[in-house]
Amino acid sequence: MPPHPHATPAPEIFKAYDIRGIVDTVLTPAAVRAIGHALGSEAVTRGQQAIAVGRDGRLSGPALATALADGIRAAGVDVIDIGCVPTPVSYFAAHELGCNSCVSVTGSHNPPDYNGLKMVLGGQTLYGDMIQALRRRIADNDLVHASTPGNLRSAEVDGAYIERIVADVKLSRPMKIVIDCGNGVTGGIAPELFRRLGCEVLELFCEVDGKFPNHHPDPSKPENLQDVIRALHDTDAELGLAFDGDGDRLGVVTKDGEIIYPDRQLMLFAEDVLSRVPGGEIIFDVKCTRNLAPWIRARGGKPTMWNTGHALVKAKLKETGAPLAGEMSGHMFFKERWFGFDDGLYAGARLLEILSAGADANAALKALPNAVSTPELNLAMNEGEPFELVQRLKACTHFFAAEEVITIDGVRSEYADGFGLARPSNTTPVVVLRFEADDEAALARIQATFRSAIDAVWPGLSLPF
Template sequence: MIKSIFKAYDIRGVVDETLTEQAVRQIGHALGTEAQQRGLTDMVLGRDGRLSGERLLNALAQGIVLAGVNVIDVGMVPTPVVYFATKHLQTGSGVAVTGSHNPPEYNGLKMMLGGDTLYGDMISGLYERIVKGDLHTAQQHGVIKTLDILPVFLEALLQDVKLARPMKIAVDCGNGVGGVAAVEIFKRLGCEVTELFCDVDGHFPNHHPDPADPHNLVDLQNILRTTDAEVGLAFDGDADRLGVVTKDGQIIYPDRLSMLFAQDILQSHQGATVIFDAKCSAHLAPWIRQHGGTPLMWKTGHSLMKAKLREVGAAAVFAGEMSGHLYFNDRWSGFDDGLYAGARLLEILSRQPQSTDAKEVTRVLNELPQGISTPEINVKVKEGEGPHIVELFKTHIKFDNAQVNTVDGLRVDFSDGFGLVRSSNTTPVLVLRFEANDEAGLERIKAQFRTGLQRIAPDLNVTF
């Protein structure tokens, strides 16, 4: 068993190298043991469209049933459909076998037990359980049954979301598993859909299934330029994240999408909490307050965000991450769902009048506040060194006339922008992001962080 596959938010590795069928079977046995000790009887399993998905799901199921826990196999579905099934079937427990946006040779496991999304010590605890041999083998093994839950998910979504008028849209699934549902959802909502790469193909022959990277949105931008589509939606490999492109080719990043969703939801939930991660724009918190909400900055990571949503409870109506994970907790069930987020976006945009140039739809999106910002900057560090550097930075680097937030690394908000440095939970890098109202402010903030890092870690290759 290779420890490196046990990440902060999930289990992930290269199939047949670090993530083998034997390893996945053992992980299933450990998960089943943990479930059995919690008094849980059933777990939902689903998989994305990767070539290794079916055999890894089968190995996982074999391990789980050894512990006497039953498996409900919902087949090849988007990760949000697995989350939905754990709610609908009241198991609270499930695993999505998915490599998400990683290269084709990768796969992984996103896990829930008893309503808790596993992260951190809960994931490393599975490794410790396997190494110690602390695995329960039941006298009577669990049973595996299959269930087609996708139609139930589709009906629930279509009952919830209603468009004010039909829309013309473009949809890019990046050959990910979102293709089994996205086109049907949007057509049944009344949309005319231009499809891009909506056939599921684990080779990902067209582009990488990651809408957070602007390079992967070029095809969608071209389609919007050459057709009468009003807006473009893009999904990652397992469809739990959303990317959006306007008619004029602008990328509306998820922190700005969160503004639009917060504004809409807060109309009927005044005073409610809206959660966002530390990478989001400095314009987001004031926007939430302006529209009657209570902003709450939290840690990056889908598992951490869902845990915070669960902690805050019904008072938190929405959460958004810069990565594109968007969580609706007003009419939906608080899990990250790119397909549902896309539908809710169209519900808002459909209130704008239709025109051949999509003028009003584009205006609504482009007018959302934004600063000048950097993409996510990664600075390589030695394994395990990142948290230490961030702690040194917090202790020794001082900022005048600024608000300091240490909820996730160190975020420093100035009157005209912010800087962030945090240690990645998944790879040995420091993650930095900067935003300001103008280029001069951006360079000033970057220089303060650059000087600080060079002072405490002179060997770092700081190139920003």
């Protein structure tokens, strides 16, 4: 066996459905090269011969993508460099280039000093133990050392990606929209895509800048949508779309400034898809509204609640053959007419297709069932503590006095008039909380119940509600 070539990267960067860490602290070029070597070795085991590598607009992207490619090629696997592209374009490249494998070097919506890897081998998104297996390969020196490195070549797939969407999505009328790319990587492609679809586009922060100088590229946080809200107020644009840092999530704002959270977007998408796929299964994560399942059932579909996490939802989509899935965070997965990966740009295009069929996009969006709810609230803790807190809550579900407690992913406590949720994030050391109810009084009661339950199992925390 060759000498051990790599120090094992820090274990905490191997997350549940991707690799993620602070650049030059735990996520170093050496660590990423080691992961690339393990990934290339796994590719050989799976009979994969080439991997497409894309990266988002972060400043650390070029160096880390180079290190990753070096590691993959050390195992004798070819690398196709597709450059600086949104994560869904990396996923598309795996199909378009016929290699069925890709890595997106991306920190997604995390702060500028983070970066990470989202990985697909042979059409399977790596998550859970498959990601831990890469760490074990490095630790055990279970690596393929090719006598000749894999080849490195470049390919441009942005154009094919745009053409594929423009061929599929047809607007019934022209629309004037605001798009906010938050200086993320979608700025390089979104304006052209939506103009090609027939939109007049008002651009906000479409210059790709890894420092994110204007606001953070995370449309799940209301504070990051204020620029879109202002632009809609000040112009005659009828709808606002916002994308996260790597383009796999979508935020939507109505003409009058209301944020349409993804679980309500999913109602619109589900109704549209079910009109062509009668009886189809629609998958959604534990953070979504109570209004979603009855809406799906009323349109002849089969609602399925599942774990949060893009890789976990994609795996469930593949397993069930469902035509559509969505997450509260903004990941939308269209299998009907598309490839089943999460894609904020494609979701935005499909939304415009639906809304352009009517004269009033604002009214169509606001007519979707709604409830009094909070956005995702984050309780910051130390590494590992969120999982411990949620385990303690699971052991004490009697504190919730609920009609039903769902524990597939955290604790979701269901009441006749609302729900509360606490689950550990798989990307950062926080407990994600969300509450929904029929009215403000019910919301306050459910929050008080959670406050008491959390205080009982972990006293002294400063809660974000």
